[in-house]
Amino acid sequence: MKLDLYYQDCENICVTFATIPNFSEFYIELEGNNEGVECLRLLNEIIADFDNVSGYILPCISIGPAVAGVIGARKPQYDIWGNTVNVASRMDSTGKPDHIQVTKDVYSILAEHGYVLECRGMVSIKGKGEMLTYFLLGKP
Numbered sequence: 001m002k003l004d005l006y007y008q009d010c011e012n013i014c015v016t017f018a019t020i021p022n023f024s025e026f027y028i029e030l031e032g033n034n035e036g037v038e039c040l041r042l043l044n045e046i047i048a049d050f051d052n053v054s055g056y057i058l059p060c061i062s063i064g065p066a067v068a069g070v071i072g073a074r075k076p077q078y079d080i081w082g083n084t085v086n087v088a089s090r091m092d093s094t095g096k097p098d099h100i101q102v103t104k105d106v107y108s109i110l111a112e113h114g115y116v117l118e119c120r121g122m123v124s125i126k127g128k129g130e131m132l133t134y135f136l137l138g139k140p
């Protein structure tokens with residue numbers, strides 16, 4: 001048995017979750033049309049143009065340690081794990097349309113660099129309790 005594992009401990013990474021609002025409706029509309037190929041085209045466009053996507057994407061950010069690696073023998077997949085990833089996912093699931101929700105740690109770093117943020121207040125996060133979160137409003 002081959003025991004080589006690819007993994008990397010990351011001390012401090014920034015994790016962004018990005019949801020496309022109403023994606024499932026969009027996808028169903030396209031199913032009869034080119035079997036979803038147009039949908040893949042759109043996703044590639046969004047990823048290639050990530051800096052200019054506000055409006056139809058909802059990014060949410062957390063920072064901290066995580067482990068990254070490849071898992072799966074038959075269908076290997078690269079993924080990341082850890083509390084930082086779960087919190088980024090929660091920033092996404094508790095987010096607000098047209099807003100970028102970030103944790104307090106992200107707020108501290110961005111505020112130091114002149115970004116404009118607004119305190120949202122305490123948000124109830126599954127598995128974490130109440131967390132103070134912020135909305136990112138603008139660049140320096």
Ligand SMILES: Nc1ncnc2c1ncn2[C@@H]1O[C@H](COP(=O)(O)OP(=O)(O)OP(=O)(O)O)[C@@H](O)[C@H]1O
Nearest residue numbers: 017079080081082085086087088089090093126127
């Ligand atoms: N690598 C990842 N990629 C995508 N989503 C992830 C990843 N790691 C964690 N998540 C998501 O982060 C969320 C929080 O993770 P947690 O381990 O607390 O899950 P859970 O308690 O089972 O919650 P849930 O009910 O949301 O599934 C989950 O919704 C999970 O799907």
